[in-house]
Amino acid sequence: MASPLMASCSSIFGAKSGSSFASCFSPSIRAHSLRKHALNKVLAVMAPARSPRSPSSTGSVKHAMTMTEKILARASEKSHPEPGENIWVNVDVLMTHDICGPGTIGIFKKEFGQNAKVWDREKIVIIPDHYIFTSDERANRNVDILRDFCLEQNIKYFYDIKDLGDFRANPDYKGVCHIALAQEGHCRPGEVLLGTDSHTCTAGAFGQFATGIGNTDAGFVMGTGKILLKVPPTLRFILDGEMPNYLLAKDLILQIIGEITVAGATYKSMEFVGSTIEGLNMEERMTLCNMVVEAGGKNGVVPADETTFKYLEDKTSKNFEPVYSDDNARFIQEYRIDVSKLEPLVAKPHSPDNRALARECKDVKIDRVYIGSCTGGKTEDFFAAAKVFLASGKKVKVPTFLVPATQKVWMDIYSLLVPGSGGKTCSQIFEEAGCDVPASPSCGACLGGPHDTYARMNEPQVCVSTTNRNFPGRMGHREGQIYLASPYTAAASALTGYVADPRDFLL
Amino acid sequence: MAMAAAASAAATVGAKPSFSSHATHALLISRLRHGLSFPKHISSSCPTLASRSAPKHLPLRRPPRATAAPAETAPATFHGPCYVLGDNIDTDQIIPAEYLTLVPSKPDEYEKLGSYALVGLPSAAYTTPFVGPGATRTRFPVIIAGANFGCGSSREHAPVALGAAGARAVVAESYARIFFRNSVATGEVYPVESEGVGLWKECTTGDIVTVELGENLLVNHTTGKEYKLKPIGDAGPVIDAGGIFAYARKTGMIASPSN
Numbered sequence: 001m002a003s004p005l006m007a008s009c010s011s012i013f014g015a016k017s018g019s020s021f022a023s024c025f026s027p028s029i030r031a032h033s034l035r036k037h038a039l040n041k042v043l044a045v046m047a048p049a050r051s052p053r054s055p056s057s058t059g060s061v062k063h064a065m066t067m068t069e070k071i072l073a074r075a076s077e078k079s080h081p082e083p084g085e086n087i088w089v090n091v092d093v094l095m096t097h098d099i100c101g102p103g104t105i106g107i108f109k110k111e112f113g114q115n116a117k118v119w120d121r122e123k124i125v126i127i128p129d130h131y132i133f134t135s136d137e138r139a140n141r142n143v144d145i146l147r148d149f150c151l152e153q154n155i156k157y158f159y160d161i162k163d164l165g166d167f168r169a170n171p172d173y174k175g176v177c178h179i180a181l182a183q184e185g186h187c188r189p190g191e192v193l194l195g196t197d198s199h200t201c202t203a204g205a206f207g208q209f210a211t212g213i214g215n216t217d218a219g220f221v222m223g224t225g226k227i228l229l230k231v232p233p234t235l236r237f238i239l240d241g242e243m244p245n246y247l248l249a250k251d252l253i254l255q256i257i258g259e260i261t262v263a264g265a266t267y268k269s270m271e272f273v274g275s276t277i278e279g280l281n282m283e284e285r286m287t288l289c290n291m292v293v294e295a296g297g298k299n300g301v302v303p304a305d306e307t308t309f310k311y312l313e314d315k316t317s318k319n320f321e322p323v324y325s326d327d328n329a330r331f332i333q334e335y336r337i338d339v340s341k342l343e344p345l346v347a348k349p350h351s352p353d354n355r356a357l358a359r360e361c362k363d364v365k366i367d368r369v370y371i372g373s374c375t376g377g378k379t380e381d382f383f384a385a386a387k388v389f390l391a392s393g394k395k396v397k398v399p400t401f402l403v404p405a406t407q408k409v410w411m412d413i414y415s416l417l418v419p420g421s422g423g424k425t426c427s428q429i430f431e432e433a434g435c436d437v438p439a440s441p442s443c444g445a446c447l448g449g450p451h452d453t454y455a456r457m458n459e460p461q462v463c464v465s466t467t468n469r470n471f472p473g474r475m476g477h478r479e480g481q482i483y484l485a486s487p488y489t490a491a492a493s494a495l496t497g498y499v500a501d502p503r504d505f506l507l
Numbered sequence: 508m509a510m511a512a513a514a515s516a517a518a519t520v521g522a523k524p525s526f527s528s529h530a531t532h533a534l535l536i537s538r539l540r541h542g543l544s545f546p547k548h549i550s551s552s553c554p555t556l557a558s559r560s561a562p563k564h565l566p567l568r569r570p571p572r573a574t575a576a577p578a579e580t581a582p583a584t585f586h587g588p589c590y591v592l593g594d595n596i597d598t599d600q601i602i603p604a605e606y607l608t609l610v611p612s613k614p615d616e617y618e619k620l621g622s623y624a625l626v627g628l629p630s631a632a633y634t635t636p637f638v639g640p641g642a643t644r645t646r647f648p649v650i651i652a653g654a655n656f657g658c659g660s661s662r663e664h665a666p667v668a669l670g671a672a673g674a675r676a677v678v679a680e681s682y683a684r685i686f687f688r689n690s691v692a693t694g695e696v697y698p699v700e701s702e703g704v705g706l707w708k709e710c711t712t713g714d715i716v717t718v719e720l721g722e723n724l725l726v727n728h729t730t731g732k733e734y735k736l737k738p739i740g741d742a743g744p745v746i747d748a749g750g751i752f753a754y755a756r757k758t759g760m761i762a763s764p765s766n
Contacts, residue, residue, distance in 0.1 A: 099607045103663060106612025111752045131608060138608040145610075198661040198685060212661035214689035215611065216751060262595055263655040267684050296658065296683055351595060447604040447660075469659060471597040473627045476605075 064326035066234040067301050068269040071209040071323055075192045083233035083332075091123070092191035092208075094221050097177050098128040100196035100214075102145040107219030118153050119225035125157040125186055126150055127177040130443045133164055136450035140164075157186070167407060167440040175406035175441030178202040178374040182286065183408050185315035189304035189322035194221060198293045199374050199468065205285035206312075207304035207322050212293065232298045234269040235260075236331040239276040241340035246506045248384055249284035250376060250466065250486035252276070253291040254345040255337065258355025266296030268332070271325065276339045277302055282311040283380040290375045291468050294352040344501050346464070347484040350472050358489050361499035367461035369396070369494040370475070371487055372403030372439075373446035376466020379412040381487040386418050386426040388491035389433040392505045397497035400435040401455035403444035410441050435494070448476035457482075464493040582721035583697065583747065585675045587648040589716045589727075590637055591707050592628075594653035598660040598686065600627035602668040611667040618643055620664055621671025635712050637672065644673040649716050651725075652679040653707045656698075657686025663693060670695025676718045678725055678736065680704050691742045694750030698742070701725070702735035 063080040065073065073080060076087040096104050108116065118124055126146050131139035143161065150158035159180060161173035174180035178199050181187050189207035193200065196218045203210035213227070221227050237256060257264075270292045277285070285302045292300035302308075304322035312320075344358040371377065371385055382404065389396075404410040413426040421429060427438060436455075445455040446467040453476075457463060460479035467475075470482035485493065488502035495505065606623045609616040621644060625637035638645045650669065656679035657665060666689045669677070676697040677690075690698040697720065706725070710716070714729035720743060723736040739746075748754035755761045 100662065102610040103612050106610060107752075110612065136608060142608060142610065196661060196663075198659065200661075212685055214661055214663035214685060214692055216663060216692035217688065220751070262658055263681065263683070266655070266681070293659075296655065298684055447599070449604055450608065451605065469597070469599070471599045471659060472629050473603050474599050478627060478629050479631075 064328040064330065066236075066269065066325045066329045066331065067207065067271060067303065067323055068209055068234055068299060069231060069329070070325075071190055071192060072229065072231055074190065074321075074323070075209070081231045083231050083330075085231050086228055087231060088226050089192055089229050091194050091221050091225050091227060092188075093123055093125055093181075093186050093193045094218060095125045095127060095177055095181060095186070095193065095195035095197070095200065096218055097126070097130055097195075097197060098132070098139070098142045098146060099130045100218065101126055101128075101149075102142045103215040104196055104218040104222060105145065105149045107216055108222040111219060112223040116223060118155070118222050121154050122156045123225070124153075124155055124222065125159075125177075125181065125184075126155055127159045127174060127180050128161055129175055129177045129180070130447070131449050131453070132161055132173075132442045133167075133440050133454065134450040134452050136452070139450055157184070159184075167410075173407060173441075175404070175409070176374045176377065176443055178286070178290065179378055179405040179409065182206070182282070182311075183315070183406060185312070185318075188312070188316055188318060188320040189308060190320050194218070194227060199290055201292050201297065201299050202286050202290040202374055204289035204292070204300040205282060205302050206308055207301060207324075209299055209301070210289075211299045230267070232267055232269040233332045234271050234325075234329075235265055235297075236271045236273065236325075236334045237337065238334060239272065239274040239337045239339050241276060241338045243276055243279060243339050244342070246344055246488060246501075246503045247339070247342055248381075248486040248488055249280060249287040250291075250484075251342060251345045251489075252337070252339065253288050253294075254347050254352070254355055254484065254486075255342055256335070257291065257295045257353045258345070258347070259335070260295055260353075262294060262351055262353045263296045264353075265292060265298075267298055268296075270295065270297045270300045271331070272300065272302050273325075274337075276337075278305060278307075280307075281380060282307060283378040286378070287375055287381075291352070294468060344486065344489050344503065346489060346499060347470055349470050349481040349483070352469060352484060354470075357501075358485065358492075358499060359501040359503075361483065362501065364483070364499040365462065366398055366464050366483070366493055366498060367459075368398050368455075368457075368463045369400040369490050370403070370445060370455055370463055370465040370467065371401070371490055372405065372444050372455075373465075373467040374405060374443075375446075375468040376487055376490070377403055377405035377409065377441075377444075379409050379416070381466060382409065382413050382426045382430075383416075383418060384487040385491040386421075386429040388488055388495070388502055388505050389429050389435075390418060390421050390424075392433075392495050394495055395432075395434040396494040398494055400430075400433075400491075400494040401445070402430060402435055402438040403446075403455065404438055404441045406441050410438060413438050433495075445475050447474060464490050464499060466490050582719075582743065583675075584720065585648050585697075585718040587715065588646060588713050589649040589651050589710060590625075590635075590645070590647035590674075591710050591712045591714075592625075592633075592650060592652040592656075593707060594680075595655045595658055596628075596652055597658045598662050598665040601625055601657065601665040602662065603627040604660075606668075607662060607664055609664065611664055611671075617667065617671050620668040621645075621673065624668040624672035624674070633712075647712075648673060648675045649718055649725075650674055650677045650679075650696075651707050651710050651716070652677060654680040654704075656680075656682050657690075658683035661685045661689070663689045666690040666693055666695040666698075676720075678706065678718060678734075680706070691745050692751045694746045694748060694753065697739055697746050699739055700737040702737055706734050 075089045159174040161170040163169040187203040187206040191208045193210040198212035200212040289300035348354040457476035457480040462481045492500035492502040725734040745754040
């Protein structure tokens with residue numbers, strides 16, 4: 001299979017890469033063919049070697065910088081932070097949830113004192129979302145800990161849930177934190193957002209720096225509003241070409257992870273540009289940035305544009321300052337992808353970089369399909385699945401579980417009309433196709449969770465899932481097999497009972 | 508530069524109980540800037556580290572570990588049977604999500620997390636459990652693994668579970684970023700990198716090993732082989748102290764917590 005992905009390394013010293021597809025060497029292809037070897041040896045985490053700083057760089061001479069460097073420059077009040085440099089960064093938003101919030105609060109109290117106040121009650125966003133609809137007492141207690149803390153600290157943004165019997169009785173409750181952050185206007189270009197969740201990188205879709213941290217670091221941020229960060233060098237991905245109607249952003253990111261491996265971007269920033277990216281809506285851009293951590297990436301960014309500003313119009317009244325990579329900014333590597341040549345993909349068990357064409361796996365019999373999570377449980381994801389069900393007019397052959405990411409997504413499924421359906425909503429199409437009734441919004445079975453979690457994989461089954469990880473045990477059972485796929489591919493697979501290529505239904 | 512940063516920081520931080528003055532915060536910023544780093548950068552940036560004085564015995568929040576070398580001697584040495592893992596051991600295998608309801612900052616739940624360490628490993632591939640049935644602690648103070656150890660989630664429960672079980676050091680070819688950072692920030696385990704690759708293929712679970720942090724050496728007494736390790740660098744003293752907060756207090760960067 002010819003790789004449509006090409007890499008160029010010419011820009012490391014600031015030389016702008018030409019428009020030619022030719023590359024001076026092709027580390028991506030080499031990395032692919034020698035993946036094991038590469039993983040063992042090369043794909044470690046070091047910032048690239050740099051030429052010494054010229055004397056002029058300490059003066060007022062303007063330096064070319066990447067987006068990520070510019071965001072961190074502003075947040076650290078430094079003129080030109082260098083990749084590899086450890087800098088103190090002012091945090092704009094700190095997010096935590098019911099899994100890591102109680103531990104973060106514990107550390108904050110222990111280290112800053114029982115009566116300490118958070119650094120800014122309006123900059124901390126607390127979103128219960130992981131283990132909500134469960135009878136697990138400790139999980140329920142953890143939400144109570146969040147509530148008590150938010151009351152004590154008068155935290156402005158706490159998306160609480162008290163009535164577990166009916167999520168709709170809780171107007172404040174949102175659901176999956178990364179999607180709720182966007183929908184509630186907490187994602188803004190140029191800002192620094194940290195969260196106690198590795199998929200915090202999702203918010204990079206808004207042209208901001210967003211990354212996941214642990215409880216101890218979050219406890220520190222909670223008290224000080226600051227964090228010590230190492231400035232990451234940037235890998236740039238230039239995606240051009242018309243997006244075929246059978247592909248989604250999930251296919252693009254699976255292609256990239258398959259190419260650079262699960263450690264290919266460790267300690268690095270991943271910047272996505274090109275005409276294909278410009279054509280993606282915000283939710284698709286979020287899918288792309290969501291999975292940069294699956295390549296080890298520290299953060300992902302998409303430059304803010306009219307699509308971004310339009311999305312933000314009714315969501316935030318705060319001023320923000322988008323920043324963009326300079327033309328001659330230094331990228332440690334550039335990859336070019338001709339999207340028009342790609343095919344629907346899956347990541348086979350048990351690694352997100354275990355890439356294969358969906359059609360190559362058509363003999364893999366499956367037991368279930370799961371559509372949900374921060375990666376694949378957004379409104380656009382359910383619209384995509386509905387499109388496939390609508391086009392086929394058939395019923396699913398395996399249990400198909402639908403878990404909307406947030407309350408807003410749930411509402412969209414029940415209220416927005418699917419184009420070309422003759423006035424049907426997603427929920428009607430799903431019902432006609434024989435899917436399970438859309439569940440209460442939460443992280444659900446994406447990461448297994450307590451044993452009574454809806455759609456948790458309690459048997460060693462084979463699942464096609466729109467989620468982000470397929471590690472052993474990820475969805476519950478250690479011997480379960482997870483094929484990561486786009487909502488198109490997941491819906492097509494539900495219809496056949498095998499891993500399927502959505503072109504069988506969409507062409 | 509540090510002073511400028513501190514001045515701006517003081518506006519937001521000065522009121523915080525543990526940041527008692529601008530001066531201590533400035534110190535924190537300048538010390539931490541040079542102090543906390545990541546594996547590849549430390550070796551060259553702080554050559555004096557190997558000769559650091561012995562860390563004082565500190566009241567750590569974690570319980571004392573049976574397998575630990577005495578805290579009074581430096582640099583640290585860990586000795587005992589090793590537990591061997593492959594590439595890309597992710598956080599779901601280190602601590603499956605169903606146990607994330609346990610809050611690491613609560614002492615009894617901390618201990619419980621330890622009893623579930625590495626319980627997510629496929630039992631067919633790993634026939635020896637890391638923590639024996641009914642036990643809360645492991646008999647393996649050293650974990651040897653391949654590349655990209657700790658990939659996946661940002662859950663701090665992962666290094667905490669390993670540390671709570673009694674593991675002291677992980678020797679891997681490379682680490683996922685957040686796991687490495689969480690290991691240092693919590694001081695739970697020493698995330699040490701091996702110089703070469705394939706170490707995990709030459710070791711077997713149960714081999715008796717010694718990790719000499721001072722010598723940057725791993726000795727497998729069972730096979731008689733020795734392996735070079737990359738210096739732990741500036742992360743070492745932070746872990747010695749018991750994590751980033753303990754280190755900052757010990758070195759006078761931040762004041763003790765108020766009540």
